[in-house]
Amino acid sequence: MKQRLNKYAVVRLEADLSGLTERERQMIPLLKNAARVMDELFWLQAYGDKLTLLAKVRDPDARRYVEINYGPWDRLEGNVPFLDGFSPKPPGANFYPPDMTKEEFEAAVKKAPDGGRALQSLYTLVRRDAAGALIAQPYHQAYGLLLEVAARNLREAARLAEDAGLRRYLELRAEALLTDKYQPSDLAWMDMKTNRLDIVIGPIETYEDRLFGYKAAYEAFVLVKDKEWSRRLARYAAMLGELQRGLPVPDAYKRETPGTASDLNVYDALYYAGDCNAGSKTIAINLPNDEEVQLRKGTRRLQLRNAMRAKFDKILVPIADRLIAADQRPRVHFDAFFANVLFHEVAHGLGIKRTLDGKLTVREALKDTYSALEECKADVLGLYIIGRLAARGELERTDLLDYYVTYLAGIFRSVRFGASSAHGIANLIAFHHLIRAQAIARDDRVGAWRVDVGRMQGAIADLAGRLLRLQGDGDYQAAAGFVKETGILAPELEADLERLGGASIPVDVVFEQD
Numbered sequence: 001m002k003q004r005l006n007k008y009a010v011v012r013l014e015a016d017l018s019g020l021t022e023r024e025r026q027m028i029p030l031l032k033n034a035a036r037v038m039d040e041l042f043w044l045q046a047y048g049d050k051l052t053l054l055a056k057v058r059d060p061d062a063r064r065y066v067e068i069n070y071g072p073w074d075r076l077e078g079n080v081p082f083l084d085g086f087s088p089k090p091p092g093a094n095f096y097p098p099d100m101t102k103e104e105f106e107a108a109v110k111k112a113p114d115g116g117r118a119l120q121s122l123y124t125l126v127r128r129d130a131a132g133a134l135i136a137q138p139y140h141q142a143y144g145l146l147l148e149v150a151a152r153n154l155r156e157a158a159r160l161a162e163d164a165g166l167r168r169y170l171e172l173r174a175e176a177l178l179t180d181k182y183q184p185s186d187l188a189w190m191d192m193k194t195n196r197l198d199i200v201i202g203p204i205e206t207y208e209d210r211l212f213g214y215k216a217a218y219e220a221f222v223l224v225k226d227k228e229w230s231r232r233l234a235r236y237a238a239m240l241g242e243l244q245r246g247l248p249v250p251d252a253y254k255r256e257t258p259g260t261a262s263d264l265n266v267y268d269a270l271y272y273a274g275d276c277n278a279g280s281k282t283i284a285i286n287l288p289n290d291e292e293v294q295l296r297k298g299t300r301r302l303q304l305r306n307a308m309r310a311k312f313d314k315i316l317v318p319i320a321d322r323l324i325a326a327d328q329r330p331r332v333h334f335d336a337f338f339a340n341v342l343f344h345e346v347a348h349g350l351g352i353k354r355t356l357d358g359k360l361t362v363r364e365a366l367k368d369t370y371s372a373l374e375e376c377k378a379d380v381l382g383l384y385i386i387g388r389l390a391a392r393g394e395l396e397r398t399d400l401l402d403y404y405v406t407y408l409a410g411i412f413r414s415v416r417f418g419a420s421s422a423h424g425i426a427n428l429i430a431f432h433h434l435i436r437a438q439a440i441a442r443d444d445r446v447g448a449w450r451v452d453v454g455r456m457q458g459a460i461a462d463l464a465g466r467l468l469r470l471q472g473d474g475d476y477q478a479a480a481g482f483v484k485e486t487g488i489l490a491p492e493l494e495a496d497l498e499r500l501g502g503a504s505i506p507v508d509v510v511f512e513q514d
C-alpha cells in the first residue's frame with residue numbers, strides 16, 4: 001500500500017491572492033463549499049456510500065488511497081481493486097445498476113416512448129423500478145438535497161460578486177444544478193470576460209462512465225485568473241497573423257487566417273473536487289462541451305498554472321535530474337515549461353485547417369493519424385513561435401536553450417507511460433527527427449542527453465514545415481507512412497526509460513487543499 005501511495009507526490013495547492021478585493025476573498029469559502037458538494041456527489045456516482053467504505057478500512061495508508069481513488073479501485077492501474085474482497089470496478093460505475101448488461105440497456109432504449117433520450121441523458125442515473133425495469137432518474141431529483149446546498153452557496157457568492165458577468169453566471173449555474181439545464185449558464189460563462197474569480201462546477205465530463213460514456217460526473221475547480229498573463233496573451237493574439245505569414249512553408253500552406261475566436265487564459269487553482277480530483281489531476285481545461293454553445297460562442301481554454309507547477313516540480317524535475325546532462329540541467333525551468341505549454345495551445349490555431357484542394361478538413365483527410373500529427377505540430381510550432389517572439393524581445397526569458405532543454409525533458413515525461421496516446425506518439429515523432437538532425441544527442445559517457453541549440457532551431461523549422469505540408473496535402477497514405485516510420489520508440493530511449501522506471505519517480509500529484 002505504501003508503494004501505491006508513493007506514486008502520488010503530495011503538494012500544497014497555493015495561489016497568490018494579494019490582488020483580490022475584500023469581497024472576492026469572502027466569496028472563496030462559499031465557492032469551496034459548493035465545490036465540496038461536488039466531491040460528495042462524485043463519490044456517489046463513482047462508488048456509492050463513502051462512509052460505509054471508509055469505516056471498513058483500518059490501515060491509514062489504505063484509507064488515504066481510497067480517498068485519492070474515490071473508491072477501492074486503483075485509477076492508475078486500470079481500476080484493479082486494491083482492497084481485499086472487492087470485485088473489479090463495474091464499467092458503468094454507479095451510474096447504472098451493477099447487474100445491468102449492455103444488451104438490456106439497449107433493449108430498454110429501443111422500447112422507451114421518448115426514444116431512449118432520458119435513459120441516455122448526460123444528467124440521469126439508470127435505476128430499476130419495483131418490477132425490475134430500467135428507469136431514468138434525473139440527477140436533480142436523485143441528488144436534490146445536496147444540490148440545494150451547492151446552489152445556496154453559489155447564490156450567496158453571486159450576491160457578493162462585483163463583476164456583473166460572474167454574478168450572472170453564478171446565479172444561472174445555481175439554477176442549472178437544480179434543473180439539469182446547463183446551457184444558459186454555459187452561455188453566460190462564455191460571455192464573462194473580466195472576472196478574476198471563476199468556478200467550473202457541475203456534471204461535466206463523461207469518462208467515469210466507461211460502459212457507454214453517456215453520464216456526466218460531478219466536479220468543480222475554484223480558480224483565480226492571472227490578469228497579467230491575460231494581457232500578455234491578448235498581445236500575442238494580435239501577432240498571430242504575422243506569425244502565420246512567417247511560417248516556414250510555401251504560401252499555399254499558410255493562406256488561412258489563424259483562429260483567435262476561442263479564449264485562452266491562465267489560472268491558479270484554489271480547489272479541486274470530484275471527477276477532476278480523482279486519480280490523475282487535470283492541468284488544462286477546454287470547455288464547454290455543449291456543441292451548440294461551442295458553435296455560438298467558441299470554447300475557453302484554461303491553463304492551471306499552479307497545478308502544472310506541482311507536476312513540474314515533482315515529476316519533470318526528477319526525470320531531468322537523471323536524463324539531462326549536468327551542464328544543461330539548470331536550463332530546465334518552470335517558466336520555460338509553462339511557455340512551451342502555452343505556445344503549444346497558441347500553435348493549434350496556426351497553420352492549415354482545410355487541405356489545399358479545399359475538399360476536406362485536415363482532420364477528415366488524415367483520419368486516425370490526425371491527432372498525433374496535430375499535437376506534434378503544436379509542439380514544434382509552439383517552439384518555433386517562441387523563437388520568433390524571443391528574437392523580437394517579446395519574452396522575458398530569451399535564451400532558446402532553456403525552452404529546448406525543458407522540451408526535451410518533457411518528451412521523456414510524456415513517453416514514459418507508453419505511446420498509445422496522440423501526445424505520446426507526437427513526442428516520439430519529434431524525438432525521432434531531433435535525433436536524426438543531431439539536434440539532441442545522448443552522451444554515453446555520462447548516460448544523459450544534451451541539446452545542440454543551433455541545430456535544434458533548424459530541426460524544428462524543418463519538422464514544422466514537414467507537418468504543415470502533410471496536413472495541407474491531406475494525403476492519408478503519406479501521413480500514415482510518416483507516423484509508422486517515425487512514431488516509434490528509439491532503442492536509446494527505451495533503455496533510458498527503463499532506468500527511470502527503477503527510480504520510483506511519482507506518477508501524479510495529490511493536493512493538500514483543506
Ligand code: ZN
Nearest residue numbers: 344348375378
Ligand atoms: Zn494540444
